[in-house]
Amino acid sequence: MEIVDMAGRRVQLPERILRIHAPQPYTQVLAHMVAPEMLIGHQPILRRALDRRWLRPEMLDLPDLSAADPERIRQLKPDIVLLKGNGGSGLDDLLELHAHLGLPLVCVDLDEIDAYPAALEFLGGLVGKGERGRQLADHARQVLARVDQVVARVPLAERLRVYYAESADGLSTECDESFHADAFKRAGGVIVHRGRPSQHMGMERVTLEQVLAYDPDVIVSADPSFARMAREDSRWQQLRAVFQGRVWSIPHSPYNWLDRPPSVMRIAGMQWLAGRFYPGAYRTDLGAELKLFHQQFLGVTPEADELSAWLQ
Numbered sequence: 001m002e003i004v005d006m007a008g009r010r011v012q013l014p015e016r017i018l019r020i021h022a023p024q025p026y027t028q029v030l031a032h033m034v035a036p037e038m039l040i041g042h043q044p045i046l047r048r049a050l051d052r053r054w055l056r057p058e059m060l061d062l063p064d065l066s067a068a069d070p071e072r073i074r075q076l077k078p079d080i081v082l083l084k085g086n087g088g089s090g091l092d093d094l095l096e097l098h099a100h101l102g103l104p105l106v107c108v109d110l111d112e113i114d115a116y117p118a119a120l121e122f123l124g125g126l127v128g129k130g131e132r133g134r135q136l137a138d139h140a141r142q143v144l145a146r147v148d149q150v151v152a153r154v155p156l157a158e159r160l161r162v163y164y165a166e167s168a169d170g171l172s173t174e175c176d177e178s179f180h181a182d183a184f185k186r187a188g189g190v191i192v193h194r195g196r197p198s199q200h201m202g203m204e205r206v207t208l209e210q211v212l213a214y215d216p217d218v219i220v221s222a223d224p225s226f227a228r229m230a231r232e233d234s235r236w237q238q239l240r241a242v243f244q245g246r247v248w249s250i251p252h253s254p255y256n257w258l259d260r261p262p263s264v265m266r267i268a269g270m271q272w273l274a275g276r277f278y279p280g281a282y283r284t285d286l287g288a289e290l291k292l293f294h295q296q297f298l299g300v301t302p303e304a305d306e307l308s309a310w311l312q
Contacts, residue, residue, distance in 0.1 A: 006122055007087040007107035014079050014104075017127045021078035023065070023098065025261030026110045031082060032059070033264060033297045034123045034133055040076040041065035045255055054254035056299045070101055078103060082123070084110045111179075113186055116264050117141045139296055140267050144186075146284060147274045151188035153281045160277050162189035163216035163241070166260075170211070170219075170226045170236070172203040174259075183258045183266045184220065187273035192216050208235060215239055218277070219247045222260065248276060251310050254298070268293045272310060287311055 002012055020038045022028040028043045037058040044066040052060060065073065081098055085091045085107035095105055108122055109115045117137035124133015151159075162184055166172040174181045176191035180202045184191055192214040198204060219241045221227045227249045230236040237243050250269070251257050257269030268290060275286035287307045294300050302310075 003106075003126065005107045006109040006119065007085045007091055009087075009107060011104050011106055013106070013126075017079045019076070019078045020080055020082055020127070021065075021073055021076070021101075021103070022082045024082075024084055025255075026084045026263050027082040027108065029255050029261065029263035029265055030108065030110065030119060030123055033136060034120060035127045035129055036299070038127060040073070040078050041068065045261060051252075051254040054294075054298060054300050073101060074103075080104045080106045080126075083107050086111050086115070110263070113182055113266060113270075114144065116267065117144075120264070136297060139293075140264070143267050143271055143289075143293075147187060147270050150274050150278060150281045150283075151186075154188055154278050159188050159190050160217040161192050161214070163192050163211060163214055163219045165219050165221045165226050165230075165247075166203055166223070168223045168225045168229070170221070170230060171206055171208065173206055174202050175204060178202045178204075180259050180262060182262065183270050184273065187270045188277050189218070189220075189273065212238060216241050217246065220258075220273070221247060221249045222256065222258075224249045253294070253302070253306070264297075267297070275311075 001015055002010055005011055018038060019040050020031050020035065021040050022031040023043065025043055025045045028045065031039050036056045039059065039062060041063045042065060081101060081103050083094055083098065083105055085094055086109035088111065091107070098105055106126065108119045110119050117140040120137040120140060121133045124130050164174050164181060164184060166174070173193050174191065175193050175195045175197045176185070177195060178197040181191045193204065193206065227247045230242050230247050241247060251272065255261065255263060255265045257265045257272060271286060271289050275282040290310060291302055291307060294302050
């Protein structure tokens with residue numbers, strides 16, 4: 001059959017798709033949510049033993065494809081290769097990179113947060129799970145609308161100033177114009193490190209003196225070891241976010257909720273951020289919402305202590 005993918009490309013596919021190769025973190029997460037039983041393997045973002053707690057049974061024994069060669073992938077007989085792309089710059093290079101597999105390459109648009117619902121619907125329809133794709137897409141749209149409503153109720157002058165600490169030493173961060181910071185801004189945070197990123201990968205290096213000058217209201221940490229270090233280091237304790245106990249570690253269950261990869265897990269992450277940033281404006285039961293997300297998108301029910309850890 002012939003389809004038009006989300007990059008506007010016409011692609012010839014088998015009549016029925018049963019197996020998916022998702023070689024990128026973004027598409028790995030998307031396929032995990034829509035059709036986990038169709039994945040042929042895991043990417044490097046799923047390596048920690050802790051992550052297995054959040055996997056469906058059909059995913060537990062999948063091979064690690066982080067160093068797989070083309071022949072190994074062909075032996076696993078995927079019907080399609082799922083790639084992130086919407087027809088913008090860099091698509092030709094991406095397609096060329098995977099052309100040697102000799103498999104149909106299907107692009108799905110995951111570049112912007114607002115594209116996530118359509119991506120869920122597209123993949124669901126593509127693999128014969130149209131109803132599931134629509135249900136997840138509807139859930140995502142409702143979350144985005146709710147977060148937007150919450151943020152709109154917070155005056156600009158009262159929005160929290162946020163420092164995003166990405167590394168163990170806390171001195172790698174993102175500019176406010178980086179796509180890695182999109183979920184923080186959508187949840188109503190004002191990124192204190194201003195400007196354009198110097199490179200696509202981000203991870204801008206700053207000094208502790210710069211962070212002290214920013215003196216953010218909140219620090220959101222990608223590395224739990226930084227959060228522990230900051231609470232014990234007298235230099236970092238000069239920051240009000242630290243001595244007021246507002247250093248929050250991003251949850252990873254089973255993937256980072258906000259970034260690296262910037263994936264559909266942001267649907268959970270933006271709820272978590274908006275609820276933590278503005279509890280007075282976020283009038284929905286955040287714990288119930290995060291529980292529902294994991295049940296619907298990942299097929300796993302968080303335990304009470306896990307929900308409590310996310311909220312505290």
